């Protein structure tokens with residue numbers, strides 16, 4: 132189980148994560164949704180001990196990620212795509228991850244098969260499509276057969292086939308009892324994937340619960356999402372397009 136409790140992250144005087152509390156449960160896909168700049172990545176980075184909270188906590192099975200001895204055996208994650216050296220083959224990348232985390236090399240062919248990449252094992256990552264790269268990132272996350280999976284925007288830039296594959300795959304992992312926490316800025320992509328929804332805007336939760344609870348009186352979850360988050364995208368200075376904080 133993943134548990135966020137009153138999590139706050141400040142940059143200077145600005146809270147980019149502002150009192151976030153929710154849990155992601157085993158056997159369920161939890162969709163973590165919000166427009167650009169809402170604070171999704173900041174929250175997940177703290178969960179994975181890549182950044183420190185200003186206050187509050189983000190725990191995995193009751194402890195911080197950094198305190199877990201061999202974290203890949205408990206939590207698999209993908210932030211910012213596969214994070215692989217593009218000159219390596221898929222197999223070489225997975226071998227490197229497995230060896231540096233004490234994972235048996237026999238697991239590599241298993242995760243390649245699970246993600247449909249067996250035929251691309253010896254292909255250099257520079258020759259991968261975006262969708263293959265996302266599959267490789269998920270394969271690496273699954274190497275340690277973790278009970279918890281954390282994925283930041285895994286469908287970003289994928290075509291409908293790739294999105295459908297990820298949707299089915301995440302559902303099958305949850306059906307196996309795993310805790311799946313997945314972020315997206317598109318409710319349409321998560322509508323049929325997630326069991327529970329956490330919607331954030333400008334660092335704060337604006338709705339949470341099952342699809343029915345978040346949909347409320349709106350016709351679709353996507354309508355609810357836009358009503359809850361409209362005009363609340365926030366962009367770093369230097370980005371081309373802007374919301375009200377550009």
Ligand SMILES: Nc1ncnc2c1ncn2[C@@H]1O[C@H](COP(=O)(O)OP(=O)(O)OP(=O)(O)O)[C@@H](O)[C@H]1O
Pocket residue numbers: 142147165166167168169170171172173174316365366367368
């Ligand atoms: N190191 C930093 N210093 C200052 N502000 C930051 C820093 N990192 C992130 N932010 C700000 O925090 C806010 C939340 O960013 P974050 O990347 O968590 O959002 P997000 O929901 O993941 O958005 P996206 O979908 O665009 O990735 C943004 O306004 C961003 O500009």
